[in-house]
Amino acid sequence: MAHFKLSSFADTISHSLADSLNPVLVKDIRESLRSRSLYYCTVLVIFLQVLLFVLNHWSVRDNDSVNTILRFYLMIYLFCAYVPILSLSQNWRKERCSDALALEHTTPLTPWQIISGRIQAFGVLWFTLLVVGMPLPAYLICQEPVTVFSIINSLFMFTAIFFGISFFVNTGGKRTELLNILSVFIFLIAGSHIINAFVSGRNFARAYQWISEPLIVIYFSVLCILLAILYGAGGFKPIRSNRYWIPHFALFLAFLSVPFALSFFVFHSVITVETASGWGGVFLTIYGVIVVSFATLANVRITERCRLDRPKNPLLRIIYWLCGPSAVARYSFGMLLMLAGCAIVCYGQGVITENGLNYDKFNDRGLLFLPSLVMCAWCYSCLTRGICSIFRQKSLSVLFSIIAFTQVINVFSSIVDGDAKIFSLFSPFASLFFDAYELIIWQGSFSLIMSLWLIYTLRHESRRQ
Amino acid sequence: MNIEVCELSKSFGDTKALDRISFFLPEGAIVGFVGPNGAGKTTAIRIMAGLEQPDSGKVMLGNLNMIEYPDQVRAQIGFMPDSMPDSDVIRVWEYLDFYARAFGLRGQAKSSAISRVAEFTNLASLPDKMLSELSKGMKQQVSLARVLLHDPKILLLDEPAAGLDPRARIELRACLVKLAQEGKTIFISSHVLSDLDDIATGAVIIEKGKIVSHGKLTDLSASAAGEFCRIVLSLLELNEQILEQINGLELVESAIKSSNKQIMVKIKGGTANYHSAMVQIFMTGLPIIRTERPDAGIEEIFLKSTKGEVN
Numbered sequence: 119m120a121h122f123k124l125s126s127f128a129d130t131i132s133h134s135l136a137d138s139l140n141p142v143l144v145k146d147i148r149e150s151l152r153s154r155s156l157y158y159c160t161v162l163v164i165f166l167q168v169l170l171f172v173l174n175h176w177s178v179r180d181n182d183s184v185n186t187i188l189r190f191y192l193m194i195y196l197f198c199a200y201v202p203i204l205s206l207s208q209n210w211r212k213e214r215c216s217d218a219l220a221l222e223h224t225t226p227l228t229p230w231q232i233i234s235g236r237i238q239a240f241g242v243l244w245f246t247l248l249v250v251g252m253p254l255p256a257y258l259i260c261q262e263p264v265t266v267f268s269i270i271n272s273l274f275m276f277t278a279i280f281f282g283i284s285f286f287v288n289t290g291g292k293r294t295e296l297l298n299i300l301s302v303f304i305f306l307i308a309g310s311h312i313i314n315a316f317v318s319g320r321n322f323a324r325a326y327q328w329i330s331e332p333l334i335v336i337y338f339s340v341l342c343i344l345l346a347i348l349y350g351a352g353g354f355k356p357i358r359s360n361r362y363w364i365p366h367f368a369l370f371l372a373f374l375s376v377p378f379a380l381s382f383f384v385f386h387s388v389i390t391v392e393t394a395s396g397w398g399g400v401f402l403t404i405y406g407v408i409v410v411s412f413a414t415l416a417n418v419r420i421t422e423r424c425r426l427d428r429p430k431n432p433l434l435r436i437i438y439w440l441c442g443p444s445a446v447a448r449y450s451f452g453m454l455l456m457l458a459g460c461a462i463v464c465y466g467q468g469v470i471t472e473n474g475l476n477y478d479k480f481n482d483r484g485l486l487f488l489p490s491l492v493m494c495a496w497c498y499s500c501l502t503r504g505i506c507s508i509f510r511q512k513s514l515s516v517l518f519s520i521i522a523f524t525q526v527i528n529v530f531s532s533i534v535d536g537d538a539k540i541f542s543l544f545s546p547f548a549s550l551f552f553d554a555y556e557l558i559i560w561q562g563s564f565s566l567i568m569s570l571w572l573i574y575t576l577r578h579e580s581r582r583q
Numbered sequence: 584m585n586i587e588v589c590e591l592s593k594s595f596g597d598t599k600a601l602d603r604i605s606f607f608l609p610e611g612a613i614v615g616f617v618g619p620n621g622a623g624k625t626t627a628i629r630i631m632a633g634l635e636q637p638d639s640g641k642v643m644l645g646n647l648n649m650i651e652y653p654d655q656v657r658a659q660i661g662f663m664p665d666s667m668p669d670s671d672v673i674r675v676w677e678y679l680d681f682y683a684r685a686f687g688l689r690g691q692a693k694s695s696a697i698s699r700v701a702e703f704t705n706l707a708s709l710p711d712k713m714l715s716e717l718s719k720g721m722k723q724q725v726s727l728a729r730v731l732l733h734d735p736k737i738l739l740l741d742e743p744a745a746g747l748d749p750r751a752r753i754e755l756r757a758c759l760v761k762l763a764q765e766g767k768t769i770f771i772s773s774h775v776l777s778d779l780d781d782i783a784t785g786a787v788i789i790e791k792g793k794i795v796s797h798g799k800l801t802d803l804s805a806s807a808a809g810e811f812c813r814i815v816l817s818l819l820e821l822n823e824q825i826l827e828q829i830n831g832l833e834l835v836e837s838a839i840k841s842s843n844k845q846i847m848v849k850i851k852g853g854t855a856n857y858h859s860a861m862v863q864i865f866m867t868g869l870p871i872i873r874t875e876r877p878d879a880g881i882e883e884i885f886l887k888s889t890k891g892e893v894n
């Protein structure tokens with residue numbers, strides 16, 4: 119009987135979905151509506167709120183008890199909200215593994231429409247869960263001063279982390295159990311930060327004072343993965359390109375060897391905010407120019423190889439539209455655009471280097487956020503594409519992509535925090551746990567492995583040709 | 584709309600899946616795509632459906648190059664894989680609705696397209712069934728319905744009859760014949776050669792990534808007949824003595840009993856000796872009431888053309 123009622127509810131909603139909606143969104147909503155976990159979690163959250171509301175109402179009210187209730191509730195709520203989202207992203211994984219995604223690509227749906235449909239589906243699900251789950255925290259928080267910005271910020275953070283974890287984990291592999299364990303593990307780490315921030319921080323508008331460096335790293339890594347998926351070519355699917363390995367190789371060198379070698383031999387340490395002024399600034403600019411140039415070159419080359427009249431990437435589409443059929447014009451314009459982006463990012467770094475961290479002046483630098491965000495995401499999506507085209511093994515491509523994204527995180531965390539080790543080459547995570555010397559060893563080993571792998575791949579490719 | 588595949592090549596690692604294959608499919612034809620396992624059939628079909636990029640070569644649909652204009656070409660093609668990969672938690676109508684939306688159908692156009700394909704594929708009574716509740720045959724019907732939603736001019740079917748029971752196969756064959764009569768070009772990859780025999784008008788035979796034979800079935804059949812010239816003799820009575828008598832004739836390679844009163848005779852030297860062999864047979868004075876010369880089917884053409892090797 120219960121099943122019948124749930125089906126009827128799902129059918130009613132399913133029939134009423136408008137034609138104008140993104141087809142992928144419609145499909146995902148329908149699948150979610152038939153997921154039992156959504157109903158059970160919703161009921162549990164509502165029941166828990168009523169229970170805790172009554173408990174709070176009848177017990178002695180002090181800050182500690184409110185905090186305890188809030189902490190307890192958020193733990194359960196976050197988990198309950200996460201389960202349906204995990205289930206949704208598992209559907210996406212199944213689609214990818216069972217070739218259903220390939221079938222979607224035989225329709226006129228663009229990759230962009232498919233990705234945006236999924237993000238919209240996530241948004242709808244998340245918003246529903248949020249509406250159901252927020253009355254109690256809102257009631258408890260509203261007993262103390264709270265700003266709209268604080269709520270928006272926390273919601274945004276929830277969203278980025280939830281989406282990022284569930285989607286990312288399910289993009290990387292095929293084994294359901296393993297992915298679920300990994301997902302819950304990451305979720306617990308991220309979730310504990312969220313709860314602490316939510317309960318202890320309260321007034322989020324106070325210039326990010328509650329944000330610790332690890333939290334920034336998690337926050338932006340999730341955000342950047344999201345952006346990279348949005349801007350990247352076909353998610354993590356490697357592009358099977360064999361012909362244009364020279365620009366890819368140059369791209370790889372630019373990305374990996376040049377900054378690494380320079381940072382090691384010229385500065386004798388990783389580059390930090392302190393060393394980014396003077397020659398460090400010049401180096402950063404050169405580095406940026408090389409990286410973005412090759413990134414653009416590789417991206418345009420790949421698009422040319424695929425003989426696409428209309429590239430999927432929106433920015434590339436603009437370049438094609440403006441420059442016409444001339445490949446030289448496309449390269450030149452693309453590089454100019456990338457240089458502009460790089461200059462903006464470098465300028466942002468310079469401002470921070472010059473002035474140090476000053477939250478009062480945050481708004482001035484805040485203007486740099488959007489262009490920096492777009493440019494960095496674009497730049498690294500190009501890198502990812504190039505990397506994926508070299509390394510045909512998906513797992514390795516994903517690994518490289520993550521490394522590339524962490525570069526973006528470094529830039530942002532340094533803009534926001536001013537204290538992160540910018541361009542600590544391959545991992546801000548590593549910079550949290552190792553000192554400079556260890557970091558160089560870590561990066562050196564990693565570079566060696568990657569170089570060996572590159573040589574292997576290139577040999578393999580040349581044999582085929 | 585016709586399809587022309589020109590010099591298509593594709594490699595996976597060291598394995599050359601397709602080696603400069605070329606063939607032509609005329610409008611309204613049902614063409615069988617046959618070859619041993621691992622011959623490159625699925626790779627070729629996936630490239631034609633726009634799911635894989637070839638290393639070189641092109642696929643032309645009419646005047647459109649598949650690789651240069653994938654979006655325009657997709658609207659003209661319906662691709663059906665060997666099994667229906669999709670979520671089991673949605674209903675049949677929701678599945679069709681999704682693809683109808685994906686192909687840009689909205690409102691009344693969408694509803695009528697879904698009704699049309701559901702009726703054509705005998706799904707009219709199943710729209711509210713969950714996909715998970717369907718049998719393999721029903722799922723193939725749903726898959727065929729999905730393919731037909733946007734009324735494509737070309738159907739690429741990869742092993743459509745795989746795993747189907749005899750009744751479902753007959754129904755599928757009937758559907759395909761109807762579609763060909765509507766002017767659709769149908770390209771079917773199949774291992775079940777007898778399924779193609781009755782409906783195909785042409786065949787493309789592939790082995791080790793190379794096309795070994797292609798063309799109209801009548802031409803291929805005539806060519807194969809050169810080696811496999813056979814006669815079916817119907818007699819008033821049939822016994823071992825008669826069989827031995829025919830087997831003893833100079834131009835008869837073999838004679839086997841094919842049914843109660845029928846003998847399948849294979850002629851030595853093929854078509855060239857057909858008339859002489861017939862004279863020899865009638866000279867025996869056996870009670871022959873009817874003779875028949877069947878064409879070589881896809882199966883024989885396939886056996887003649889391929890060596891059974893894989894990449």
